[in-house]
Amino acid sequence: MHRYPSVWIVLAAMMLVAACSHRSVVALVPDPDGAVGQVTVSNAAGSIAIDQANQTTVIRDDQTVPSAPTTVDAAQLEKLFGAVVNTPMPPPVHFILHFQSDSDQLLPVSRKALPKILTAIAARMPTRVSVIGHTDTVGNEAYNVALSMRRAQAVRKLLVDSGIADNIIDVSSHGEENLLIKTADNVANAQNRRVEVVVR
Amino acid sequence: MQIILFRRLCLAFLLAGMFSTAAHAFVGVVKTVEGEATITRKGKTLNVVTGMEIEQADIVRTARDGLVGLIFSDDSMIALGPGTEISVDDYLFEPLGKKLSLVIQLIRGTMSFISGQIAKLAPESVQLVMPAATIGVRGTHVLMKVE
Known part of the structure; x- marks a missing residue:
């Protein structure tokens, strides 16, 4: 083990990067009235647009282009975002x-x-x-x-x-x-x- | 023509001054709270209760069991999931002075955003900021998560 200290340094560095990467997920869902809008997700590496209901993009870190949109179902949405998916607030x-x-x-x-x-x-x-x-x-x-x-x-x-x-x-x-x-x-x-x- | 334009501009500034700075402009209100949540404002940390006003520069945090629903003056609605932290970096809804801005930062956790009138009047002035990317919206409902 002592012969490969560099492996541990690399591993520790990878974990540190993962911890700092702030992996993020964004989903477009229908408005309360059923209409579907559009979002643009951008960072230093690039930008993607989402305009279909239940499309998601994953942003690994701020130096990586947001992933191409993928469509998920209701169960996956809830798994990804938890309680905020179904927090009904009466609109003004x-x-x-x-x-x-x-x-x-x-x-x-x-x-x-x-x-x-x-x-x-x-x-x-x-x-x-x-x-x-x-x-x-x-x-x-x-x-x-x-x-x-x-x-x-x-x-x-x-x-x-x-x-x-x-x-x-x-x-x-x-x-x-x-x-x-x-x-x-x-x-x-x-x-x-x-x-x-x-x-x- | 230019004089008219200039006069209109002056008028807009005058009126915006007259009506917007009279009292502090209303930003938003806490509509729902479950579990524990706090607002940090000017160095003080307050427990979140329903009916509480939201102000610009507020930092809202929810505990592991916390859920918070906010309604802004332009009808924007934000729900925060458990273990979440946001900061209200900029909020202006003063159409008379053409001052429109909504910049909310999701630092960690989960958030649902339903856009309001600012996004209708000036979509480019709505920004949802995450550590790894920024979201621009065009009249919409978006879910976000920062791990």
Whole structure:
């Protein structure tokens, strides 16, 4: 044994490399709604794209190209990734509220949505709620954003007046940067002029 | 035309400043916890409970029996398996100032990621980082493991 110290050094070095290699596995799985997206897995050695459900790639270390995708079944997925495969989390619920023109008065139909929002909040406690004002793409932007912020604050007040703790509500405005209906600039669109309530 | 563009830019900065820095922006919330898990934040380690806020630069760790579910402000959802460590390296969801970024590092363990609105508005600003590779996503659900 003493005659081959180099063997042991090599073995020890290999074990060390294995320990530092951070072998990793990545799998693409369907979204909750069934759609399948796309991922790109890259490192210094190269990059591969995965766009089919249940395809996996193994990354041996950061100097080795991620392996060509292979498809695995549900049992293998669970063996590879364990509990996170089946950790269902209820996705956030979105409510859309509309207002009278140029005003922070809710439309009657949107006012009727309030009890549903309160029920969702109660069902999801402890939770965080976002109230987000949105505008369409018709300028004057400053005016629009201020108006949608005023609308968001009006919704916040409604929630607080209904007994929701103020400190779980987050109020913001996305202006015209997060349109519900994609339009060109300077297009009036009633559906885009909205306040969104997100319950998590 | 350039003047209009410049004015719009100024306006965007002005508005982003007005509405985003008023309070600290909400990043995410702990939705589910099983077993033991901790968050390390500014040098302090806190036990994870449901309803707790997630902040940028948080390090979340689960014990061998731990499972944690997080929901972010852009609807991104992350589940952490047992023996897992992640760090929230960057998170910005402020469309008004066009500030969008989600960079999460999986240091060890297992993680499930379901993308949200940041991936829809700016897919290139979503990065899931592992020691041996980085994942870019286009509207998707991905499972990751680092041994």
